[in-house]
Amino acid sequence: MLNITLLGTGGGMPIPNKFLSSALLRYQSRKILIDCGEGTQVAMRVNNTGFKSLDIICLTHGHGDHIFGLPGLLSTMANSGRSTPVTIIGPLGIKDKLEGLISAIGFLTFEIEILESPKADLFIQLKPQGLVVTEHTVGNSQTSDIILSTLNLDHATPCIAYSMYIPRAPKFHLERALAKDIPKIYWKRLQKGETVKDGNNIYLPKMVLGKARPGIKFSYVTDTRPIEAIPDFIHKSDLFICEGTYSNDEDIEKAINYKHMIFSETANLARLGKVKELWITHFSPSIEDPKIHINNVVDIFPDTRIGIDGLSKTLAYPNSNDSED
Amino acid sequence: MLNITLLGTGGGMPIPNKFLSSALLRYQSRKILIDCGEGTQVAMRVNNTGFKSLDIICLTHGHGDHIFGLPGLLSTMANSGRSTPVTIIGPLGIKDKLEGLISAIGFLTFEIEILESPKADLFIQLKPQGLVVTEHTVGNSQTSDIILSTLNLDHATPCIAYSMYIPRAPKFHLERALAKDIPKIYWKRLQKGETVKDGNNIYLPKMVLGKARPGIKFSYVTDTRPIEAIPDFIHKSDLFICEGTYSNDEDIEKAINYKHMIFSETANLARLGKVKELWITHFSPSIEDPKIHINNVVDIFPDTRIGIDGLSKTLAYPNSNDSED
Numbered sequence: 001m002l003n004i005t006l007l008g009t010g011g012g013m014p015i016p017n018k019f020l021s022s023a024l025l026r027y028q029s030r031k032i033l034i035d036c037g038e039g040t041q042v043a044m045r046v047n048n049t050g051f052k053s054l055d056i057i058c059l060t061h062g063h064g065d066h067i068f069g070l071p072g073l074l075s076t077m078a079n080s081g082r083s084t085p086v087t088i089i090g091p092l093g094i095k096d097k098l099e100g101l102i103s104a105i106g107f108l109t110f111e112i113e114i115l116e117s118p119k120a121d122l123f124i125q126l127k128p129q130g131l132v133v134t135e136h137t138v139g140n141s142q143t144s145d146i147i148l149s150t151l152n153l154d155h156a157t158p159c160i161a162y163s164m165y166i167p168r169a170p171k172f173h174l175e176r177a178l179a180k181d182i183p184k185i186y187w188k189r190l191q192k193g194e195t196v197k198d199g200n201n202i203y204l205p206k207m208v209l210g211k212a213r214p215g216i217k218f219s220y221v222t223d224t225r226p227i228e229a230i231p232d233f234i235h236k237s238d239l240f241i242c243e244g245t246y247s248n249d250e251d252i253e254k255a256i257n258y259k260h261m262i263f264s265e266t267a268n269l270a271r272l273g274k275v276k277e278l279w280i281t282h283f284s285p286s287i288e289d290p291k292i293h294i295n296n297v298v299d300i301f302p303d304t305r306i307g308i309d310g311l312s313k314t315l316a317y318p319n320s321n322d323s324e325d
Numbered sequence: 326m327l328n329i330t331l332l333g334t335g336g337g338m339p340i341p342n343k344f345l346s347s348a349l350l351r352y353q354s355r356k357i358l359i360d361c362g363e364g365t366q367v368a369m370r371v372n373n374t375g376f377k378s379l380d381i382i383c384l385t386h387g388h389g390d391h392i393f394g395l396p397g398l399l400s401t402m403a404n405s406g407r408s409t410p411v412t413i414i415g416p417l418g419i420k421d422k423l424e425g426l427i428s429a430i431g432f433l434t435f436e437i438e439i440l441e442s443p444k445a446d447l448f449i450q451l452k453p454q455g456l457v458v459t460e461h462t463v464g465n466s467q468t469s470d471i472i473l474s475t476l477n478l479d480h481a482t483p484c485i486a487y488s489m490y491i492p493r494a495p496k497f498h499l500e501r502a503l504a505k506d507i508p509k510i511y512w513k514r515l516q517k518g519e520t521v522k523d524g525n526n527i528y529l530p531k532m533v534l535g536k537a538r539p540g541i542k543f544s545y546v547t548d549t550r551p552i553e554a555i556p557d558f559i560h561k562s563d564l565f566i567c568e569g570t571y572s573n574d575e576d577i578e579k580a581i582n583y584k585h586m587i588f589s590e591t592a593n594l595a596r597l598g599k600v601k602e603l604w605i606t607h608f609s610p611s612i613e614d615p616k617i618h619i620n621n622v623v624d625i626f627p628d629t630r631i632g633i634d635g636l637s638k639t640l641a642y643p644n645s646n647d648s649e650d
Binding site: 013014016037045046062063064071079098100106157 | 392426
């Protein structure tokens, strides 16, 4: 299960009564934050998320409305007694930006590891100390709790999209294991996809496992023009959060100039990507009430919600009867 | 006239529904900001102050709750089309802190001049482009619109207090100038305190000017223990804004440990400094409703207001009949 909370939905600059775009993901008892503009730590307090178990911060890019909340958040995490490392992931150039911001903090009680512009998927594992990010493929995806992918976007500065996939192990068929007299001590290894040799006996995972089952997919795209690679990247996401900086088609020139999207472009990406649900976020401060523009979206992609601060949802594996063999 | 607005009254870290301690001063059509924690630009929006005419930012010290709003505020000022320089004043070490924060902004449309740990009073003059700070004494105080003084405080990091004095020129007695046949072209120079020689005639300012008249004094003290020099520094301020991080006398140990003050210490400084009015600010997030602790203050110094976000007052010269000769 993956819980997602939109901490804020604003873009450009912080304004009263609306936090800047960011999202908090809860996996088991740990947390991942996407973007951290000025005020994000206050939005976390409003949503009672706590600070201690935040292990990973994913930054889409280095513009102020996505990073200026970091020095404050990291300070507050230190004041909350954090001691284990925090991993910050971001696009090309993010290290330089963050060095300045972090240098202004003074004393921190924990280490910060910055992963700039990851070249391949990242593997996130839940360990006793929290979520740990591994840069290189160690074992197959089934040993990873979350597989994190990134995509280079088209914005005024290097910017990346994130997608997270929580794989699901195939169903373990107890009756088959018993019928084949497979010793119980090997069940766990077989379930993990391992082949087990015991004297002359070779036990294969397929002897006890059902078909591959789809996991949970979540994707987050901001700030960018609607590039061709996005539909593939977000393909069949259970939830797709995407920027829609401008609500009306008439704003297309602004969207092109500032490298953002209009609502209808966002909806079209969701349609092409065959996602289950779309939440739009990152509204220009000029949009007073984004939800009145829902009609610009639903004809193109009906399963859309216009984001509001605090919108939250838990994604679970689909009903286990759906994909059994 | 000097208008003062408390933009926020919180201390330590930003929390919902209370901005971090800072104050905005309006002099003529221009502005001076004291401190800039995370969210200060949002507080400015709440108070409809605008961003363009902010010429000077005074920082008490480099702790996050007083400076982490700077990158966002400066970005917003750039987006608002600012082109003239901004002066930032702060204590020892502030340059290093700010360099990191400012480097994360990227592009700014205006220059920033940082005055670190001023050794003497600063002179602020209202010029066509805005308020301009001069480090050394140029002319006497009467050519300065505002005289800015600082005082080293006792906090965990270098920290300074600010006091601003708006001098008032003595009254110009027209009837004396006419009686003495002083040519009109010299009146302005005499009013400014200049002696004028015209052939054999020597005109002295005292021929046409009344007694010295008191100006407007404002002082701002946070974060510190109550050191001995403060009462002199704030002496007879029309308004004294001062930290009271903890409300109760029982918190004296915390106040000593973290180098802050309890309300009664704050009130005592106001009493010793013979100020006209005290506003307390910079409340610990642990104080839910600061104003219920007013009784810890008024016995010591009755003219106290427990600060609330948005509290505002305009200080004017005292009634001109008060101090005539």
